[in-house]
Amino acid sequence: MPAQRKPQLLKQLESYVHKELQIISSSEPQFQEQRLQVYQDAFGCFIKEFKTYQPLLSAIKREYENTIAYQQDQIRELEPLRSHVRSVTEECERKVQARWEEERSEIGALKTEKHQLQRVIEAMKEKETATQAVVERLQSDLSAQYLQYREQRDARQLLIWQINDLTRGSVEEEHPADGNSDTRDPVQLQLSLKVCRRDLTTAQEELTRMKAEYWDLVPRRNWDALEQTHQQNLSKVESDHLSDLIDSESPEKSTLTVQEFRMALRTAFPLKSDEEINELVTSAQSDPDGSDDSISSQRLHSLLAESVEAGPPALEESEGQAAENPVQATD
Template sequence: MVNKTVCWTGSDYLYAGPGRKPRFLRQLESYVNRELQAINPHEPELQELRLQVYRDVFGRFIEEFKTYQPLLCAIKKEYENTLVYQQLQIRDLEPLQCHLRLVTEECDRRVRARWEEEQALEREKQQLQRDVEAMREKETVMQALVARLQSELADQYLLYQEQSDAHESLIAKLHDLTSCSVKEEEPAHENTGEDKDPVMLRLALRVCREDLTKAQVELNRIQAEYWDVVPRCNWETLEHTHQQTLLQLERLQGDFDQLRSEHDTLLELHKRDSMHAESDRSVTEQMDESVRHQQSQLQSNLLKVLIHSDASESGALTVQEFRAALRTAFPLKSDQAIDALVASAESELDSSNDTIAYQRLYSLGANGKNGEFLSLVMRQSLEERQLYISQLRVQLGDKGEVSVSDLRGALMCVDPALDSDALDWSLSLAFQVNQWADYGKVKEEELNQCDTPLDRETVLQRLVSVLPRQD
């Protein structure tokens, strides 16, 4: 702080000739340079500390120039109020920026996961299609093979039948020749008693040998032509295997169709669950946003009351004036709660006199967090909401499920001063009716159309985000 005990009456203290700085200006510049050098650039509240140095210098400047003091004080106050308002706005926007970043990352992750899942399903589909095509090609080849074997078997069977008939015909001819030779030899032997004719025997032997040679040639030809013919037992086995393959192909096709149907069903269920999850997440985010908005509104209203109570526009109030301002801002709070707020403000500011610099209460928070006083205000508000919910629970009694009319009656009993817009807004949050409507824009007919009762605890938990009364 600039030394306020210095009193300089020379003409060069405030004014100086050309090319020279007044002594008062040199003192202020020396103080600013000394204080700024003493600030650690790595401290988290660097900008706040630098601003405080210039606040002190500006205050010393105002004290020195008595004539312009009212105007300069008014300028300083407006800047301070604007700075506090901007800090509140920044605190409100920081959670939204963080939430937007988290939502963006989650959406990107889900898009990548959905894309990878679709790629895996596409690869599986293509593999199944390749398997089906391979089985169909195999079936076509086997059907062609079976048709060719059947044709060859029919040809070979006809040829075999012809050869068999020819062979039987030769055997019959040989048998006839042999019978004739025996009949001719027997009468000659009986009648003449002479030996058999060697010429006839040689002739019969030659005919037999010729027939035997022809039979051997025919047998060799048949063996040469039919050595690669499939036996009937093997053909029946092949036919049975083919039928089994066709049955297996039909089962695989049925399994594939069932798998595809189940996959489509699971995909539809997954999409439906995703839509429900998105809806539930939207409701939760809306409730959280409502809580943050009400907390910010509560702080802003309190600051307006404190500024209005500051008649001297000095940025500070006496303890009694501060207590009266709190009573004006929170008319329903108990004396114990007001005393706790006053004690918290004095402790946070480490005030040793009978004044409270209320503007500093809004600028002492670090890293976007509230100070001790504002945190106590928020805790008291939360406790009042919990008490409000407890009173509603008592009014609802032992009902497991409540309707819109039940909750409307309980709210009016607990808080008779609740206006119609606030009442309809609370009911819309509890029953999730027209969730995207703004405050005061919920239509009563939309609430009346919601005739489905809900679980009592679910409704009360949704009402936690609603302020119990307009303090």
């Protein structure tokens, strides 16, 4: 626009902006903010001159200023993060570089070690091949030597047998009368010894088993002796008891009831069973002096006298009872 046609307000604003911008140095830390402030002041003067558009222009200016302030706040908040990101980035790059240097040195060392191990493996393979060849050769030598030893042993054993046969033949020729001498084969003697030892072991096991099974039993002769002594003592006690009963019977009482006769028999013969007692009672009732309700006391005296005269039971009876009873001792 030509200078002669510019309004007075425009000239003043341009002069103000130009003068203020000349004052601001570009080396200052807030150079951009100062330039923005100059233009804001010029725009404020422009708004004041136009009363009609002042509300709208003021709102536009205020919105721009708020946006700029918000952006500046965001920049201030992000500035420490940017510096932190920069420092972290530098630190990571430094660590990556150091790690790469370490890994490169480790890779070099591992490659060197790998080459060394490969050389060692090759040497061990060669050594293993040589060792295997030596082992095979030694095995063949050992097999051949074993065959020689076995043949030598067989020949020696055969020679020993021949010498034994010759010695036995010469002894028999020199001493033909000694036919009863023990000239058995040593191998046969060893076999006989093994059999004897096995039989001895079997006998010892059987003896141990017998002791374990029959430790609570007594010998038969001891049992027979004890049984005979018991029978004799029992017979003696019974005889004494019968004698007492015979002596204690009242001669005045000539008859007994069946119940009294039965009780007297039980007292006199405690070893008899109920069947035997009933037989004696029936036999007494069948006598001429007896009846169904009463029995003569003479019959009881005769039974008691017969029992006393009979004496103790014979040894054969006690042995028969002992054979029927077990010989096991009671605890």
